[in-house]
Amino acid sequence: EAVYKRIAAGEVVVNPAAVVKELMENSMDAGATAITVEISQGGKELIRVTDNGIGIVAEDVPLAIQKHATSKISTLDDLDKIGTLGFRGEALSSIAAVSRLMIQTRTADSPEGTVLSVSGEHGPEIISAGLAEGTTVKVENLFYNIPARMKFLKNTSRETVNVTSVVSKLIFANPHISIKYISNGKVVYHSPGNGNLKDAIVAVYGKDMAHKLAKTDHTFGEIHVHGLVSQPTFLYKSTNYMCFFLNGRYVQSKNLQSAVLRGYGERLLRGHYPFSILHIDLPLSRADVNVHPSKLQVMLYNETDVLDTIQKAVHTSLEESSA
Ligand code: ADP
Numbered sequence: 066e067a068v069y070k071r072i073a074a075g076e077v078v079v080n081p082a083a084v085v086k087e088l089m090e091n092s093m094d095a096g097a098t099a100i101t102v103e104i105s106q107g108g109k110e111l112i113r114v115t116d117n118g119i120g121i122v123a124e125d126v127p128l129a130i131q132k133h134a135t136s137k138i139s140t141l142d143d144l145d146k147i148g149t150l151g152f153r154g155e156a157l158s159s160i161a162a163v164s165r166l167m168i169q170t171r172t173a174d175s176p177e178g179t180v181l182s183v184s185g186e187h188g189p190e191i192i193s194a195g196l197a198e199g200t201t202v203k204v205e206n207l208f209y210n211i212p213a214r215m216k217f218l219k220n221t222s223r224e225t226v227n228v229t230s231v232v233s234k235l236i237f238a239n240p241h242i243s244i245k246y247i248s249n250g251k252v253v254y255h256s257p258g259n260g261n262l263k264d265a266i267v268a269v270y271g272k273d274m275a276h277k278l279a280k281t282d283h284t285f286g287e288i289h290v291h292g293l294v295s296q297p298t299f300l301y302k303s304t305n306y307m308c309f310f311l312n313g314r315y316v317q318s319k320n321l322q323s324a325v326l327r328g329y330g331e332r333l334l335r336g337h338y339p340f341s342i343l344h345i346d347l348p349l350s351r352a353d354v355n356v357h358p359s360k361l362q363v364m365l366y367n368e369t370d371v372l373d374t375i376q377k378a379v380h381t382s383l384e385e386s387s388a
Pocket residue numbers: 087091092095116118119120121128129130134135136137150151152153154155156157158200
């Protein structure tokens with residue numbers, strides 16, 4: 066059973082970037098307005114995520130690391146309208162099985178906080194302590210008890226790049242949250258959390274980016290597309306700079322990319338791609354996020370409407386900015 070648990074955990078938690086994503090999404094689900102992410106050695110040695118969210122009440126802390134003990138979904142019907150980012154109740158239990166995990170947490174109305182320590186072979190141990198409001202989750206020595214998994218981790222710089230990429234996407238997804246990202250003691254990004262997507266982009270790509278972008282905003286029925294796309298004179302030779310957020314969730318889709326490219330039409334040089342960060346907001350019932358466990362893929366009902374809206378949004382914003 067213990068072995069099974071460890072193998073299964075490795076499926077959910079494949080690398081430090083996946084851990085960072087799960088922990089940050091938990092902070093977001095907890096209503097945090099400020100999140101600090103610290104890693105060392107690409108997250109292989111240490112990942113620490115601190116938030117100012119609602120915290121976990123003492124009696125629920127042991128449940129947080131139990132599989133499927135999530136409180137976020139109570140009936141099967143709810144799966145149709147998933148509004149929170151986490152919903153499988155697998156992340157913390159999986160991480161606990163393959164690392165040394167510590168959770169420090171306090172809710173607003175409890176005088177004392179709770180500290181839970183657990184690892185692949187020890188615990189959980191729970192004590193009370195004076196803590197700030199919110200939650201800190203610390204993950205040390207990922208895969209220390211699964212040499213085979215550990216071997217599959219990339220070198221430190223590669224794992225750092227992967228974490229950095231996840232953090233930047235979460236910054237774009239959440240301009241209303243101030244996100245501070247520290248790697249090996251150095252602040253890499255610090256987004257203001259003022260709700261302005263352009264400021265979030267500047268926090269990641271620098272000030273020069275600000276005047277290379279055109280604002281995009283278009284609504285068709287229940288579909289709202291908004292974000293920023295680069296001027297046609299500012300293109301890349303890869304699609305790496307095209308990001309999509311569906312109801313705030315980062316998703317990957319060739320169809321969405323193609324719709325943006327159609328919006329540029331003749332403006333695009335062959336083999337060149339824009340920088341684009343687009344939020345697509347639509348009723349939860351029109352998207353199925355449950356297609357793949359990594360939650361990157363989605364199924365859209367009436368996808369054509371969504372694609373047309375994106376094309377129109379991009380086209381209109383380029384017309385306006387060149388006028
Ligand atoms: P899920 O997010 O799918 O519910 P997780 O394993 O990621 O499952 O987390 C388990 C539970 O622990 C969450 O449902 C939530 O109640 C609690 N939790 C985890 N992280 C936080 C956090 N940063 N702040 C408040 N509660 C949290």
